[in-house]
Amino acid sequence: MERYKKDFLTTLKGFDFNTLENSKHSIYGLSKNLNLTYFNPSWFRFLKENNFEESDLHKFPLGTSIIEALRGEIKDFYIQNYKKVLETGEIWQHEYECSSSKEFRKFHQGVYPLKNGEGLIVINSLLVNLPMDQIGRKAHDAIAKNYLQSTGFITQCSNCRKCQRVDQEEVWDWVPEWVERMPANSSHSICPTCFDYYWKYPRIKDTSPNGI
Ligand SMILES: [Zn+2]
Incomplete structure (x- = not known):
């Protein structure tokens, strides 16, 4: 190439x-x-x-x-x-x-x-x-019922690659099996911390008064 x-x-x-x-x-x-x-x-x-x-x-x-x-x-x-x-x-x-x-x-x-x-x-x-x-990140098993949303999709953060739980929507887990190979019924989204840091406040150094 x-x-x-x-x-x-x-x-x-x-x-x-x-x-x-x-x-x-x-x-x-x-x-x-x-x-x-x-x-x-x-x-x-x-x-x-x-x-x-x-x-x-x-x-x-x-x-x-x-x-x-x-x-x-x-x-x-x-x-x-x-x-x-x-x-x-x-x-x-x-x-x-x-x-x-x-x-x-x-x-x-x-x-x-x-x-x-x-x-x-x-x-x-x-x-x-x-x-x-060695880094102490808790690995969660790929149990579909814990992550399968009512939409029929498993939601993975496109940045940090954690998956959103069904019973606690604010919790996103590291599921190694789905990092290696995404299930067919998965959709990409962005978790709240990645959203804030990378999307809502994208500048690394921001000195404007309201931070936006
Ligand atoms: Zn994320």
């Missing part, structure tokens, strides 16, 4: 191309219009390790808007912060979880503005990788 076009090389100011190519961190580039301009070799390895299918990779070729490529309700969180980096020229850094059923994985994401203002370089690096049973 094509990883960059020639004009990416002419707009790359602030990094050496070989540095990005040889990095063990997974890196992608965005134009100032937030279209994908670059993937480094480690990016493909990262997607495969995180259960993306080969066909998913081809759905979002170079030139695709990141707005289309991002999944779920938290996409606004990323878009707003990426735009802020372009506006201010300041690096944005944050951490996110991308766990599998068996492994807890936490990543750092650094978003760097190109020094000519022509786009962004996004660097994802692994911070923590531990077996799930």
Whole structure:
């Protein structure tokens, strides 16, 4: 799959191309219009390790808007912060979880503005990788009657991947079996804490009086 076009090389100011190519961190580039301009070799390895299918990779070729490529309700969180980096020229850094059923994985994401203002370089690096049973997260069994809503669907948070209980709607549980393989009758939503932090208050640093 094509990883960059020639004009990416002419707009790359602030990094050496070989540095990005040889990095063990997974890196992608965005134009100032937030279209994908670059993937480094480690990016493909990262997607495969995180259960993306080969066909998913081809759905979002170079030139695709990141707005289309991002999944779920938290996409606004990323878009707003990426735009802020372009506006201010300041690096944005944050951490996110991308766990599998068996492994807890936490990543750092650094978003760097190109020094000519022509786009962004996004660097994802692994911070923590531990077996799930070492972090003390309670695992719940995949018992359908505990999670099957009256709509006939099991609701999973598209961000943290926890599932909503039927008898206590405010409780969302980690159900490893359904992280590994979603049941056919599942629907994606967003849990209250992910909603507040990533969607309702998407800016990492917000100094406006009402916080919105
Ligand atoms: Zn969540």
